[in-house]
Amino acid sequence: MNLYRVIFYFAANMSNHEQYPLRGEGITILAIESSCDDTSVAVCRNGVILSNIIAGQIVHEKYGGVVPELASRAHMQNIVPTVQAALDTANTTMDKLDAIAFTQSPGLIGSLLVGVQFAKSVALALDKPLIAVHHMQAHVLANLIDTDNKPDFPFLCLTVSGGHTQIVLAKSPLELEVIGETIDDAAGEAFDKCAKIMGIPYPGGPLIDKYAKEGNPLAFKFAEPQMPELNFSFSGLKTSVLYFLQKQESGFIAANQADLCASIQYTIINILLKKLKKAVQQTGISNVCIAGGVSANSGLRNGLTEMGKKHGWKTFIPAFQYCTDNAGMIAITAHYKYLAGQFAGMEASPSARAEW
Ligand code: ADP
Numbered sequence: 001m002n003l004y005r006v007i008f009y010f011a012a013n014m015s016n017h018e019q020y021p022l023r024g025e026g027i028t029i030l031a032i033e034s035s036c037d038d039t040s041v042a043v044c045r046n047g048v049i050l051s052n053i054i055a056g057q058i059v060h061e062k063y064g065g066v067v068p069e070l071a072s073r074a075h076m077q078n079i080v081p082t083v084q085a086a087l088d089t090a091n092t093t094m095d096k097l098d099a100i101a102f103t104q105s106p107g108l109i110g111s112l113l114v115g116v117q118f119a120k121s122v123a124l125a126l127d128k129p130l131i132a133v134h135h136m137q138a139h140v141l142a143n144l145i146d147t148d149n150k151p152d153f154p155f156l157c158l159t160v161s162g163g164h165t166q167i168v169l170a171k172s173p174l175e176l177e178v179i180g181e182t183i184d185d186a187a188g189e190a191f192d193k194c195a196k197i198m199g200i201p202y203p204g205g206p207l208i209d210k211y212a213k214e215g216n217p218l219a220f221k222f223a224e225p226q227m228p229e230l231n232f233s234f235s236g237l238k239t240s241v242l243y244f245l246q247k248q249e250s251g252f253i254a255a256n257q258a259d260l261c262a263s264i265q266y267t268i269i270n271i272l273l274k275k276l277k278k279a280v281q282q283t284g285i286s287n288v289c290i291a292g293g294v295s296a297n298s299g300l301r302n303g304l305t306e307m308g309k310k311h312g313w314k315t316f317i318p319a320f321q322y323c324t325d326n327a328g329m330i331a332i333t334a335h336y337k338y339l340a341g342q343f344a345g346m347e348a349s350p351s352a353r354a355e356w
């Protein structure tokens, strides 16, 4: 993965939103997330999430990972009922919408295509503007969903998911800078790969979290990489777990599952929180958030809270439903883009790549 240091100011207006008068109840946005294997649709009004429906795809379980072609097909089956459920739960209808938002990148191209094309069709049929959202920006802005407890700007966000691990400096909702990231595996990938080595089914992250609760985090010691600056590396941990387990006798994993899970989780959290502490020291910013699927991890949530208390940081953690992939985070991001007049044209196309 290439390292990049970019400050990105999101795309300029591509169409004039003043030609789209509001319906009178405030800004109501329908948001679609289809970047990987969850079809999710949310409705938000004036920055308040009214519904956030997530249709998972069990079809991948037996393959031990997401099969892209099956994911696209499942999105096509799920999208209409999920949109309907999101509208019903929000107690609203298509004619009340002011904009249609979709995840543009990064993700599986076939999965993204379903969401993008569906969003475009709805926007065309209703003559409403489109808003294209970057999935990683949305993970960060999930921290703005809880209106009673959201961070002031500037803040730092550790975004940890199955595909990415980044430390992001957020100066405003639309002005984010990646100040550190992984050079190989993502934190979620490290959880999932270590789980696979132990024979724990995909995705292993939530199961490692569950088994770790019964184990001793100091039972086994695994490699912690020495990475410069604010970057991360997790491939050495996976190898260290593999080599350690290859040396053990049969039955070792089953007999020590809880301790192994607790020790692996402890190592991953340690790597993450050490870098987060360094980022706070370097930037002087002590509003600290986490985001992404791995922020659902109970050890990381507790670890961040404890660290915040110890160092006097203000810490923020999204509700569970806004940690893993969800359309609520796409909707809140779209809300800020709507306010800034950042709309996409009908030529908008998805991109698998992560560049912002
Ligand atoms: P993506 O990478 O597709 O954006 P998500 O943001 O939904 O996906 O994150 C999925 C990742 O989060 C997976 O690697 C999964 O194992 C991990 N994950 C989810 N819950 C937990 C948990 N409680 N503990 C550790 N990892 C978790």
Ligand code: MG
Binding pocket: 135, 139, 161, 162, 292, 293, 324, 325
């Ligand atoms: Mg994600």
